[in-house]
Amino acid sequence: MNKWNLIVDVAECTNCSLCTLAVQDEHVGNEFPGYAAEMPKHGHHWIEIERRERGQGTMVDVAYVPTMCQHCDDAPCVAAAQNGGAYKRPDGIVIIDPEKSKGQKQIAEACPYNAVYWNEERDIPQHWLFDAHLLDTGWKEPRCVSVCPTKALRAIKVDDAQMQEMVKVEELESLRPDLVTKPRVHYKNLWRYNSSFIAGTVSVERGGIVDCLEDAQVALKQENKAICTLQSDGYGDFKIDRLEVDSGVYLLEVSAPGYASETREVTLGESVNLGEIRLTSPG
């Protein structure tokens, strides 16, 4: 049986926020009986875009991660619900019933992704429902997908085996691998958000002039194990990425023919820009 999945590509999200605006446009002021009550005009972020800046100086990057109800197959909200207040549909979509969930604050509290919002005024939990109300009347995809200008969001309806294959081929991950809720939202390039880098720039002085050094050898080791080797680019810049946050002490060695090597010890927490590393000729 084909079921809905959402794929979020972190490398493509620009924080334009059309997805979040489309959710407000769809749900503020509109009642969809059996699916969703009106969304409060402000304060509910059924889709929320998380921001992560990495680095310092001129070696920075910024990743945005749209987060939303993960439509888990082992959904804690469904487990916490009583009287069918939240349930799983055969097509994979989790629905929080706007009538039956009334008063059931535990449904919102159960979500480890903080994606279920409590509507104080209506006394109900609410979430992004994959636009089930639209899909059921013939819409081809949820609105957040059709407004996305970079296709950072894609919705696909396939069977679970096909989805598992896609997870492998496209190297998809869960937002929080530590949670075993079997989410139906899959993330691509999540390392842009949750890993660290070590960066710097290599320079040399020749005849009183400082220049960037291209093709310097940059080697990163940890406990004498080689982690990565690469060359500096035309600006002397290097960036060793996809390292784990707080992953301990590294040794970085920069070398180039005709120059004395330089080493730096890095205790890596968040991403770090080591700045300029000047190589000098021996003697």
Place this chain on the structure above:
Amino acid sequence: MFKLILWALPWVLRIARWRSPEFRERLTERNMVVQIRTADSSAGRYIVFQDGGIRSGAGIYDNSTVELIFKTAAIGAKLLMPPIDQLEQIDALKNFLVRLEGPDDDGVWFAQTVMAGMSAGWRVGRKMPDGTTRLCTMTNGGPLFVYVREGKIIRTTPIEFDTDDPESWSIEARGKVFTPPRSGALSPHAMNWKSMVYAPNRLQYPMKRVDFDPNGERNVQNRGVSGYERISWDEALDIVSSEIQRMKRDYGTGAIASSNGSHHNWGNIGYYLSAKLRFMNAVGTTEVHHNPDSWEGWYWGALHHWGGSLRVGGGELFGTIEDCLENAEMVVFWSSNPEATGGVYGGQEGTVRRRWLRDLDIELVHIDPYYNDTAQFLGGKWISPRPTTSPALALAIAHVWITEGLYDKEYVEARTKGFDAWRDYILGVEDGVAKSPEWQGSETGVPAKDVRALARKWGSKRTYLAVGGMGNTFGGACRNTNGTQWTRTMVCLMGMQGLGKPGVNVGNLQLGVPLDFSFYFPGYADGGISGDLNNTALATALYQRMPQLPTMNPSTQLIPRLRLPEAIIDGHAEGFLWDARTMEGQFSKIVYPKQGHAKVHMLYRYGTAILGTLNDANRYVAMYRSPNLEFVVNQSIWNEGDVEFSDVILPACTNLEREDIGEWANAGGYGAHFNSQINHRIIAYQAKCIEPVGESRSDYDIFSALACRLGLGSYYTEGMRELDWVKRMFDASDLPKHISWKKFLERGYFVVPSEKPEHRPPTAYRWFAEGRKKDLPEAMPLPGDYTEQFLEGLQTQSGKFEFESSSLKRYAPDDPERPLIVKYTPSWESSNTPGLEGYPLQLMTPHSRYSFHTQGDGKDSFLNDIADHRMLVDDHYYWVLRLNPQDAAARGIKTGDLVKVFNGRGAVLCAALLTERLRAGVAQGYESSAVYEPMGEPGRSVDRGGCLNLLSPRRSQIKNSHSMANGTAMVEVVVWDGDISFERTEPLTDRQAVAAEAVE
């Protein structure tokens, strides 16, 4: 024949009455008798409208309400016999062969009723399975489907093409084929309209300031303080129309100034260059003359090296997307952040095309003090100069090219003029200072080694320079104090590298989509219904297809917009003309008051709020409270910005509440080929989706009502409703060749078919690089502006790219602010400027990303929930100010803290957002807040609305211009201590500044 037509007319109305409930409803609005006759009464027929019914009889009625009088029966027959010849009608009206007598509003009502009879069978929109009707509209950020049920907007979505819409174009580059998506990619502010239409601060009914009495005490000093009371439309219109008459009676023509924001709701009929201009010309007003807003540096600067006056100093654009993808090895984005603004009006249509740069692994560089949205999306090398200093960086790049032989010497020899003088300046021959990478370091803060590395790559790779928001013009550093220097250095770098050679050009894939520009549909500056043959492109672009009664403003007095406060407060203002026809147009000086003309005593404000968008905005606050302004009327949709500085407020509706027609991003002559930003030309029938909110009315309707009170009703309306003008524009365009009116109303939009690849225009400037005649499909420059042969050479005097400008040499050869060759002069407002020691941070105020001018922001709209737009602190949505963590730490500021941003001009409360995306010493916050919210007395207290333009300088970029320098300002930022007071220390106006200098 005349009698036969007259006999038929009531029948047309009766049939419409039978078919249409809306028409039946309309007929109940008025009881009257309309007499149609020849001047000598030899033939005639009257129609009686009574309690919704229609009666008619032959002959002359004794006491008719309105008379429609034709000079002869033959003329009457000719004018009324379908098909209607508009030019004949216009000629007849101009020659008074036909007259409408009686009360103007009754006459207009009758004429519009006849038109309504004709349209009674039209059906708009598509019925959807869920019971909604799908309509269409157009916005500044793209077209929308609007789903409506029971008079309420349910949802808005981007346009998704039908399968029978024409095929999309494709581009082949480096073995790959690229084609755009078959839908419209919107700007954030476009996906915000539902909340804007239903905003709590919509003006619902006309209002009058409580302590304003037009016949007694006016209390102008209380503008911005005293409250408002609801009045009727009749009272509001009576006050405004009688003030218009009083101004002309007491002071003379020109005593009324009309002022609008730079952008209005989209649509060719309701636009400020259309319905509003038609009215202001009909009444006679002093034009508040616009500066080349956001094009400042290009128009007053780059223009003098490469021409392009008709593009406000910007470059050519055809074919650059294909050329860039196929031939470029590197793209340097220099103060170019198209992902923030979508070019201008371009939605996010260009995003997918820039994504192709990544697909092709083209090397990218971003030069911007802020690690901007385009850098975030595309990646690449980031170079971060201090704001206002990058002309020095550009000179240093040229220095490397000259000293290392990395430029196109043949091109410079054959295609350019005056290079030697610039080269000597760069090498230091002129002033003993070599403009080397080391030299620029102390100005820009960019290491010399990075400049050398960039210059060497650039000098040895085919490189596109993406300059400004549109890639060859607009926004970014052109809005800085030395914006003219920046644009001039940018184009001079391209002059050295062979502008127009394969892979060597200006562009950021925003402009230049291969569309069919020969399909005729007018843009918003092509005249619309303005009737203005002098100040719009009507005469050259539309009048022949859509004749209309011409309008001419009887007042030729102008006020330079940026000096409007000076004009009112000082009674004197000077500036320069924005006349884009020639390079010399800008040398004409404007002096207000014009000899023998009335000074301005009344201001008609219309459209969007201006306090957020115009520089040193506290000047406008002072202007509104000046006794020299006896009357201020503001016609606006929302109660925001400067609306509460008026005496009478007229509530206008949005374009979702009235009919219009428009093409996405087609600005006509205002921005030639702006629609080349869009992946398909899309023209929308902009439906009236819902009834106007509250008692609001369309701008056209308001102007019509005022015109009726001035006896100008039939002249202003030509008896037409907005819908009839829309149909007239449809008929004037190429649309009827491709789609029926009926189908257009049903579908709501039309996609113009693409051209075959072999018909696409060649690449911009290729003709120039190859020494051929210009072969691009654009009538610019003017034929007489070529020096040798028609189509030979650039617009410059020599026809060559001029490193040393002939036009500047003719105009002001010794102007130190604008020398003949471009030089670097440090900004007149920087951390080194004497007197500004207390304001050590350089504030950048670029165009906003999520809102558009003041549209989209405030209004309690959905945008409030975007953390990068506004931040919720203590129940208030504050404007965001970005700070480098070092600067923040030195001031004890954390993310989310309320901070006071201030200088000698103003003080604004913002919410701090700490970010590494800025170099230390630089703060960043968008300009264009819609909200002005002084916490105490206006002008003398802290604003918590977020109008950062309260802090930008009054001064023009250069004296010989009419330009804003509001891209940066020196400020201090502190954690707010709760004190709401503010005292200005800078002079407020030009006269005050001169007086202050005299004292010193």
